[in-house]
Amino acid sequence: MKQLMAAGGMKRRVLIVDDEMINRELLGAMLAQSYDVAFAENGAQAMEALAEEEHGFSLILLDLMMPVMNGFEVIARCRADARLRNVPIIVMTSEKSAEVKSIRAGAVDFIAKPYDMPEVILARCERIIELSEDRSIIRSTERDKVSGLYTRGYFFAYLQRLLPRLTAPMDALVLNINRFHILNELLGHEEGDRILGTIGAQLKALTAPMRGIACRSESDTFFLLAERQEEYETLIAELQKRVGEQTGARDLRLRAGVYHCPNDGTNPENWFSRAKAACDRIRGQYSALTATFNNELHELTVFRERLSSDVQDAIDNRGFVVYFQPKYRIQGERPVLASAEALVRWIHPELGFISPGEFIPLFEKNGLIHKVDHFVWREAAAQINRWREQYGVTLPVSVNVSRVDIFDLALEKKLLDIVEAFSLAPGDLMLEITESAYADSAEQLNEVIASLRNRGFKIEMDDFGSGYSSLNMLTAIPIDVLKLDMQFVRTMLSDEKKRRLVELVMDIAAFLEVPVVAEGVEEEEQLRALKDMRCDLVQGYYVSPPVPAERFGELIEKELQEKGDWHDNH
Ligand code: C2E
Numbered sequence: 210m211k212q213l214m215a216a217g218g219m220k221r222r223v224l225i226v227d228d229e230m231i232n233r234e235l236l237g238a239m240l241a242q243s244y245d246v247a248f249a250e251n252g253a254q255a256m257e258a259l260a261e262e263e264h265g266f267s268l269i270l271l272d273l274m275m276p277v278m279n280g281f282e283v284i285a286r287c288r289a290d291a292r293l294r295n296v297p298i299i300v301m302t303s304e305k306s307a308e309v310k311s312i313r314a315g316a317v318d319f320i321a322k323p324y325d326m327p328e329v330i331l332a333r334c335e336r337i338i339e340l341s342e343d344r345s346i347i348r349s350t351e352r353d354k355v356s357g358l359y360t361r362g363y364f365f366a367y368l369q370r371l372l373p374r375l376t377a378p379m380d381a382l383v384l385n386i387n388r389f390h391i392l393n394e395l396l397g398h399e400e401g402d403r404i405l406g407t408i409g410a411q412l413k414a415l416t417a418p419m420r421g422i423a424c425r426s427e428s429d430t431f432f433l434l435a436e437r438q439e440e441y442e443t444l445i446a447e448l449q450k451r452v453g454e455q456t457g458a459r460d461l462r463l464r465a466g467v468y469h470c471p472n473d474g475t476n477p478e479n480w481f482s483r484a485k486a487a488c489d490r491i492r493g494q495y496s497a498l499t500a501t502f503n504n505e506l507h508e509l510t511v512f513r514e515r516l517s518s519d520v521q522d523a524i525d526n527r528g529f530v531v532y533f534q535p536k537y538r539i540q541g542e543r544p545v546l547a548s549a550e551a552l553v554r555w556i557h558p559e560l561g562f563i564s565p566g567e568f569i570p571l572f573e574k575n576g577l578i579h580k581v582d583h584f585v586w587r588e589a590a591a592q593i594n595r596w597r598e599q600y601g602v603t604l605p606v607s608v609n610v611s612r613v614d615i616f617d618l619a620l621e622k623k624l625l626d627i628v629e630a631f632s633l634a635p636g637d638l639m640l641e642i643t644e645s646a647y648a649d650s651a652e653q654l655n656e657v658i659a660s661l662r663n664r665g666f667k668i669e670m671d672d673f674g675s676g677y678s679s680l681n682m683l684t685a686i687p688i689d690v691l692k693l694d695m696q697f698v699r700t701m702l703s704d705e706k707k708r709r710l711v712e713l714v715m716d717i718a719a720f721l722e723v724p725v726v727a728e729g730v731e732e733e734e735q736l737r738a739l740k741d742m743r744c745d746l747v748q749g750y751y752v753s754p755p756v757p758a759e760r761f762g763e764l765i766e767k768e769l770q771e772k773g774d775w776h777d778n779h
């Protein structure tokens with residue numbers, strides 16, 4: 210930090226207060242090389258300069274005898290002002306008695322007039338500033354204990370003070386560890402903390418030459434503001450290497466997003482959210498260590514902001530439409546319609562069709578998913594009720610429960626209110642919860658699922674086999690249906706190992722006595738293979754894509770015509 214502030218483009222500011230021009234000029238000449246110097250002719254002018262929110266003065270050199278407002282008055286006022294209390298003051302005087310008095314009043318040092326040795330004066334100024342900065346950092350307990358860097362709050366407060374003095378072009382960087390939660394889980398939290406600490410120390414060391422200041426923003430996310438460099442791949446690669454060597458986590462992978470800070474008075478928080486957008490873009494993409502926020506990303510950001518602000522309108526004006534994809538039971542002679550999955554679609558009045566892949570992950574991040582999911586659950590329940598009235602059958606429909614919903618304390622109540630509103634049994638509205646939610650929050654998930662099952666809801670474990678925690682989870686959490694991840698179906702015919710895995714999942718499911726739904730079935734061959742493996746249900750384009758409710762009604766009608774007793778099974 211010291212290097213940063215002493216840097217060419219970012220000199221510390223010093224205020225010289227003296228009513229005699231010759232003194233101001235002399236001192237100014239001594240200090241101008243090292244500092245950004247401002248002048249005041251008396252105490253009143255000094256207080257004016259200090260009144261600015263971003264005055265940024267690191268030191269005040271103060272004459273005592275001045276017209277309008279003398280130096281003692283300035284000291285008294287500064288000491289009484291929380292914002293100014295920590296700016297060190299050196300008094301300049303020729304009177305011994307005044308020296309003592311001013312030190313008592315709160316000045317930190319004095320310089321005797323007439324000024325003789327400029328080097329001595331300069332050295333004293335430097336020393337005082339250094340001391341006061343060290344103290345202010347100690348005072349601020351604003352260090353993040355794990356990483357040794359600043360905390361996010363302090364970092365931004367500090368940037369606010371620093372910004373007016375920045376002249377060199379700067380970059381904002383956001384650093385993240387790929388799949389840190391898994392490392393944390395595998396190695397334990399202590400080891401995880403050690404990795405974060407090493408990153409903090411090495412980041413500081415490596416970025417000192419580019420006058421970097423850094424903080425840990427949250428768990429494994431670091432922010433860095435530094436003088437602009439040509440590229441950052443080398444830096445991140447070196448950081449990754451050092452941290453790997455020092456902690457033994459050799460497969461640790463970092464990634465960084467870069468934003469070139471404009472010189473337009475925009476807010477640093479914005480810079481970092483853009484750098485973060487760039488960083489998110491290369492999540493899990495191991496070939497690139499860094500990405501820079503560019504126009505394309507800018508447009509993506511604007512697009513996302515648009516989507517977020519249009520959610521309520523889509524709910525109110527039926528921009529969201531719920532599609533239904535059937536699940537068929539396959540162990541009989543022919544596939545028989547068993548249930549459906551509700552999948553949301555967004556038909557935007559101006560942007561057209563938007564795939565859930567575009568907005569669901571976004572809304573999971575910003576919390577809007579609660580609204581969307583609630584809407585979909587209600588629609589699905591309303592539709593079950595409508596079909597029941599129309600066809601006399603209660604066809605169970607699964608809805609997706611986002612991992613974020615798990616943390617909603619009102620989740621159970623919301624679901625119960627919905628089934629009650631349409632006179633359904635909880636089991637009619639089945640709940641698909643993605644397996645990866647388990648990695649985020651095993652305990653919480655366990656509790657929520659147990660409670661929902663107690664109320665009669667049926668839980669389908671979605672995307673089963675896509676994460677690392679599948680088997681752990683099965684023993685810990687009782688569920689009602691396993692939904693095999695699409696990836697397995699896609700590869701099982703060409704990859705013998707995958708096929709064996711699917712068989713294994715079938716065995717496990719049989720052992721647990723839960724049915725298996727295979728998702729993403731696109732070909733007859735896949736269906737036949739799954740049937741041979743005793744898979745219970747399939748869902749996929751081969752039988753039907755997701756369709757609007759009216760089209761789905763035709764599938765129900767067809768089933769009713771094909772088989773007279775279909776009714777009784779529902
Ligand atoms: P998911 O829950 O795994 O849903 C299955 C996805 O696979 C759906 O994509 C579906 O249209 C697609 N699919 C179905 N059959 C086939 C097939 O044979 N081949 C292929 N390649 N794909 C098939 P969709 O509708 O685009 O949804 C994507 C994801 O978005 C869903 O994955 C789910 O995680 C999420 N999602 C959709 N609707 C909602 C919702 O209302 N709430 C929440 N929280 N998430 C939703």
Ligand code: CA
Pocket residue numbers: 550609641671
């Ligand atoms: Ca699903």
Ligand code: CA
Pocket residue numbers: 671672692694695728
């Ligand atoms: Ca799925």
